[in-house]
Amino acid sequence: MAQLTLAIGNRNYSSWSLRAWIALRHLGVPFQEVVIPLDQASTHEQIEAHSPSGRVPVLRAGALAVWDSLAICEYAAELTGRGWPPASEARAVARSIAAEMHSGFQTLRTLWPMNARARNRRTAIPAALAADVERIDELWNDCRHRFGAGGPWLFGAEYTIADAMYAPVVLRFNTYGARVSDTARWYMATVLEDGPLQEWLQGARAEPWIIASEEVG
Secondary structure, eight states: OOOEEEEEOOTTTOHHHHHHHHHHHHTTOOOEEEEOOSSSTTHHHHHHTTOTTSOSOEEEETTEEEOSHHHHHHHHHHHHSOSSOSSHHHHHHHHHHHHHHHHOOHHHHHHSOOOTTOOSOOOOOOHHHHHHHHHHHHHHHHHHHHHOTTSSBTTBSSOOHHHHHHHHHHHHHHHHTOOOOHHHHHHHHHHHTOHHHHHHHHHHHHOOOOOGGGOOO
16 A cells, blocks of 8 residues: 555644544554645645645545545545444444534534634633534533443544544633533543544644634633
């Protein structure tokens, strides 16, 4: 197999990059990494050199380009035979909540942008944002109660693509002080203590770049 290269944006702000990166790390897929600072004069040109969509993340394997976070996760699952729960019902739910994150929660994304370094930020919480937080809390509770008895992740002992899709949400909730249930808080603690996520956060703290529009609260 050709060497894999993953092009990502700033660790501090690029939530979609985190999803692909942490899935690859948890699934044990080796890859080289290219960090492209966002919101810089050279950003567009650098991304165009890697990505047919003009966005990050993008995974390259020789002539192959995979340019969507969920597609990158699925490709990693095909390479490894891992990434989704083995039981069909759990797997269907995991795919459903991953897809819901992929296409939904626009208010959360807009009003609470990912800022991995930031803590104790506070904003107004309109009804649409509260509804997004409540829905995510509901999803985490449902998965943990129905499928999580065997371990700390949403579907038990094994880290899944669903966990990768919600990792940036955990960082958002941690930054802006989301009020969530006990089950959600315990799940957040698991995610925040995760080794690969700690590695990502260490990299975010070392970055020199600041995007003013993403510094909310």
